[in-house]
Amino acid sequence: MNAFQLAQAVGERLQQKKLFLVTAESCTGGGIADAVTAVAGSSGWFERGIVTYSNQAKNRYLQVPMDLIDQHDAVSQQVAAAMALGAAERNNEVSISVTGLAGPDGGSEKKPVGTVWFGFSIKGNVVTICQHFIGDRQAVRAQAVVFALSQLLKQLAD
Secondary structure: OOHHHHHHHHHHHHHHHOOOEEEEEOOOOOHHHHHHHOOOOHHHOEEEEEEOOOHHHHHHHHOOOHHHHHHHOOOOHHHHHHHHHHHHOOOOOEEEEEEEOOOOOOOOOOOOOOEEEEEEEEOOEEEEEEEEOOOOHHHHHHHHHHHHHHHHHHHHHO
16 A cells, blocks of 8 residues: 555544554655645644654654763664654644654664664554665655554554
């Protein structure tokens, strides 16, 4: 399925469960929110998308502690989890967070370009997943959007 089809399926599942979604995006730059809002009627299940590209924005808008970012780096399991919880904190029961290295620069041996961490918070239950995508910046971002939506769909099936 493509991002639009996945967003439609996510929306149907959220409506069935009477849940709303919030996205907290960094490397995808609002790509998940874009896919979601392309679906007619998404206002019935999508509350908002927050793009927190800088570490300061992650701290200010999602309450991710700067100490956590300093200790683990912005592209980490810990920060992805904190982003998901920060997004879901305001009476939202479902959130997706994404933080990663889309490239072409910024990678290292330990965290190469294409490393992306995802956080999924459903009713306070947080699951984090790391993926390594290949391709240029646009390809990494597109793959991250599709992965995030497909994983959320799986998480909502339980």
